[in-house]
Amino acid sequence: MARMKFICDAERCIECNGCTTACKSEHEVPWGVNRRRLVTVNDGLPGERSISVACMHCTDAPCMAVCPVDCFYRTEDQVVLHDKDLCIGCGYCYYACPFGAPQFPQAGAFGLRGKMDKCTYCAGGPEENHSVAEFRKYGRNRIAEGKLPACAEMCSTKALLAGDAPVIAKIYKTRVVTRGKGEQIWGWAMAYGGSDKVSEQPGVKA
Amino acid sequence: MLIGLAAALAVAACGEIPQDAPKPYAGKEDTKAYAGDAFKGDKAKYEKTLAERAQYQNEYARATWK
Numbered sequence: 001m002a003r004m005k006f007i008c009d010a011e012r013c014i015e016c017n018g019c020t021t022a023c024k025s026e027h028e029v030p031w032g033v034n035r036r037r038l039v040t041v042n043d044g045l046p047g048e049r050s051i052s053v054a055c056m057h058c059t060d061a062p063c064m065a066v067c068p069v070d071c072f073y074r075t076e077d078q079v080v081l082h083d084k085d086l087c088i089g090c091g092y093c094y095y096a097c098p099f100g101a102p103q104f105p106q107a108g109a110f111g112l113r114g115k116m117d118k119c120t121y122c123a124g125g126p127e128e129n130h131s132v133a134e135f136r137k138y139g140r141n142r143i144a145e146g147k148l149p150a151c152a153e154m155c156s157t158k159a160l161l162a163g164d165a166p167v168i169a170k171i172y173k174t175r176v177v178t179r180g181k182g183e184q185i186w187g188w189a190m191a192y193g194g195s196d197k198v199s200e201q202p203g204v205k206a
Numbered sequence: 207m208l209i210g211l212a213a214a215l216a217v218a219a220c221g222e223i224p225q226d227a228p229k230p231y232a233g234k235e236d237t238k239a240y241a242g243d244a245f246k247g248d249k250a251k252y253e254k255t256l257a258e259r260a261q262y263q264n265e266y267a268r269a270t271w272k
Contacts, residue, residue: 002253064229073231076238083233126234129242144239146255152263163260171264178266 002164003059004077004121006152007172008052011179012159015040015050022154023054026122027139033103035119036151052151052160055080055101055119063093063102077143077164079121084137087115121162122149 015038023029023036036054057080064072064080071086072093093116094102105114124141127134134141142150152162161168194200239245240252261267 002256067229070229070232072229073233073236075236081236083231086233123239124236126236129237129239141239143256144242145244146252146259148256148259148263158263158265161260161263163263164257167257167260168263171260171266174264174266 002077003166004057004079004123004163005165005168006052006054006056006149007161007168009159009161009172009175010049010051012157013038013050013052014157014159016156018154018156019052019151019160022150023119026142026150027120028135029117029139030105033105033117035101035103035117052155053099053101054151055097055121056099057119057121062096062098066092066096068092073126075123077121077123079123079143081120081123081125081138082116082118083126084115084117085126089113089115091116119149122147 017038020034020036020038024034027035029035036052038050039053040048040050042048057078059078061072061074061080063082064074067082068090069086069088071083072080073082074080089104091102091104091113094100094104101118103117105117106112120138122140122142124130124134124144125138127137129141129144140150142148147153149162152160161171238247238249240249241247245252245255
């Protein structure tokens, strides 16, 4: 049984917002709802880092624990999904989630709050696979097509990894061990050859 | 007897209701991801496809410049 997760490699993320765009485009997510977004720390300063954040499909999901109408469920792949027909839009899941994953569309002119919307891991929802109802409520079901989430597959630097937890953890581990640390992280040698150290590259002032 | 009753009352609050019990799901049943036309219920094929697809994210596995 798979345990689907995301990992975002902060050393690789270039804050291009390709993941957020891919998500919005793939699922035709309405204006004001961001199932995935980028968080940047130390923005504009040397050493700034960005990380792509969405629902982390927690193993012990707090949203699931606090939902008063029990509209959350877990798929065989451990993806946390919810039934929008049951959701009452109370917002408890929003308060409980440490990642700010649950989103609420502002459906009316008077601050009316709609039903909760969140990352589905591109696994649709409790409707028939690939049906119009599934797409309208939850977006595209790529998992049922044997594809991984659009955000990760669109990531240009492959900073965002998606898949079974042991598989992507191994990919990430290989990466960390291979790239080393310090200046090697920038991957100069991988891109241009020569020394791994930026300070030893031609044209760099001492 | 009174001592016994007092002891029982004293430890009454020490019990803990399990908070990690799985919550019931009240919504509609979802169809399995591998139930559609792509996999026709073949779970093993579905899992293999996703595992192979995940390896496209691993450039150390698919790189030709090594």
